[in-house]
Amino acid sequence: MSVLRERVTWVWLALVVLTCVTTWGLSKDLISPTVAVVGTFLIAAVKVRYVILDFMELRDAPIPVRMAAEAWPVVVAAMILGFWFATGA
């Protein structure tokens, strides 16, 4: 088993790159708060989705479980961004 042939390895690599983009890219002062926060939480939702589908192996879970699992990052990111915009308004 070569580690490079494993799908989870490529998922891990993508998750690491996305973490670096949000932590050391979008957080810079020259990025506007709206772009930074919206970008950061959309990326967080994508990261969570891939942790769920590939690390947790819910890609082949029973349909209701997969739907509930996929809904979680969408609902959480929407809730956080909704409150964030409400706070700024």
Added chain:
Amino acid sequence: MSTLSRMPVATADRVKPRRLPGVDGVWVAIGADSVIFAILFMSFMQARLKDPAVFEASRQTLNMHLGGVDTLILLTSSWSVALAVQAMKRDQIDREPRLLLGGAVTGLMFMVSKSIEYFQKFAEGITPATNDFFMWYFTLTGIHLLHVVFGTSLLTYLWIRSLRGTYDHLHRAVPESVASYWHLVDLLWVVLFPLLYLMKAV
């Protein structure tokens, strides 16, 4: 006869059975934990709504770099444990111990990193009583850290058992359950980190 005998094989090839890794009970716990954390995230945002200036000033005192490194540590830990489960499915028993140990050691690294962060805050005179932001910061990271401690203990147990060749494709319900829980700990931090450390004010 030949057509009939081919049919079940063709059906088995086409339809991949849908299944949950590990035991079903662990998914009830994971579901409940996910809902509880979603409610905690919402409560944090409600508190932030009342006093955004204090939350922003306090957030800026956090060590974003340490938080980012913590995220990379947990992602790497999850990856190592996911590889261990793949090794079990293929009966690559000799590969399992070092991958499970990798998961446990990175869990330990997260605990050390969080301890350093807490001690830095205490040294600066910052406690949960400082303000609402730090009450939430210590509560949310504290509950998450308890999850990390529990998960690291379970991974250590799996590592010790794997040294005796306990787990293979037929005997993997326990490690799959622990792995699923460990990935939950990872994904909760993936949200918690930007919520506390990266969320700039408008």
